[in-house]
Amino acid sequence: MPELTKVEKLAGRKFVADQQAALLASHMTDPPKYTVLPWHKIYRHPCTARDGVSTALELREVYTFSPAYYVVDENLPDEVAEWNTELNGDSVLVFGTIVPAARFGFIYKQGQCRGCKATARSRTGRLVDAYDRPPLEGRIAR
Ligand SMILES: [Zn+2]
Numbered sequence: 780m781p782e783l784t785k786v787e788k789l790a791g792r793k794f795v796a797d798q799q800a801a802l803l804a805s806h807m808t809d810p811p812k813y814t815v816l817p818w819h820k821i822y823r824h825p826c827t828a829r830d831g832v833s834t835a836l837e838l839r840e841v842y843t844f845s846p847a848y849y850v851v852d853e854n855l856p857d858e859v860a861e862w863n864t865e866l867n868g869d870s871v872l873v874f875g876t877i878v879p880a881a882r883f884g885f886i887y888k889q890g891q892c893r894g895c896k897a898t899a900r901s902r903t904g905r906l907v908d909a910y911d912r913p914p915l916e917g918r919i920a921r
Contacts, residue, residue: 783908790848790878795906798843798885802904817888817901828894836899838890842914845883851875884909 783791806814815822819838826834852874887904891897 786850786876787878789850791883791906794845794883795885798904802887803902806902811898811900813899815888815899815901817903817905822899824897826892826895834894836890836892838888838899840915841887841889843885844881844909847880848878849875850878881909884912
């Protein structure tokens with residue numbers, strides 16, 4: 780991974796924290812039958828559609844691109860920082876730096892058995908530099 784700027788690091792930390800929180804929340808609101816590890820490609824389960832025979836469930840990569848981030852400069856006088864933040868609501872940044880959308884990706888795994896329809900999802904994902912590691916072709920990207 781090429782050296783990230785200080786502002787890119789801030790944006791990356793914010794993005795991965797938000798994505799990880801959303802992924803954990805999905806385990807509460809829409810829990811998968813199986814929780815898998817994020818580096819696994821298949822998960823073997825006793826498939827109820829095949830009389831409990833151990834069956835491979837293919838896990839696919841879910842790749843989410845980061846949004847644009849507007850990082851306000853540090854050490855601005857309060858009144859300028861406040862004005863700057865208001866402007867950010869209209870996507871205008873005067874004293875700060877824009878980290879463009881799709882600078883990072885967040886990757887986790889999920890899948891569903893074709894037979895019994897059981898679902899599997901990882902509880903954690905990982906942050907990648909989207910310039911170095913774009914989505915795999917033919918995989919889920921959003
Ligand atoms: Zn199954």
